[in-house]
Amino acid sequence: MKRYWQWILALGALLTFAGWHTTTAHAEGVGYTVSAKLPKNQDDKNVTYFALRVKPNQQEKLGVVISNQSKKSATFQYGVNQAITNNNGVIDYSNSNPKLDSSLKVGIKDVFR
Known part of the structure; x- marks a missing residue:
């Protein structure tokens, strides 16, 4: 019975020390955000993508806003x-x-x- 408790104690100590050596990963963002500039003929104002009500052959200019979230200057191609x-x-x-x-x-x- 004494040997049983020694094994339990050793296993508990091993699991305790193994838990202390964990690595935490932190994901880096891309450094910018992109959002749609929704026009007046947006079908659903609650969504963040273009859902437009247009007629055949109607043309619409669309725009997006790119916000640089980093501390460095950046150039974007879209x-x-x-x-x-x-x-x-x-x-x-x-x-x-x-x-x-x-x-x-x-x-x-x-x-x-």
Whole structure:
């Protein structure tokens, strides 16, 4: 019975000391935020993306606000890319010329000039 308690005490000490040596990871942000400047014909004012009510052939100027959150000066390039789903099922905007599914009737490049 004494041997049993020694094992329990040793295991408890091992778990206690192992718990003290944990590493905490801190994620760094990208340093900027992007938000849409919603026009008057925004269909739903409660969302933060463009959901516009437009007529056929109507043109609309859209704007975004890029806010630099870092302490350093920065230059930003922007553009419009087609959203695709990557192999993990995650929405991906990083490819400027992705292979599009044949069922896509209207792509983002058909809407923006």
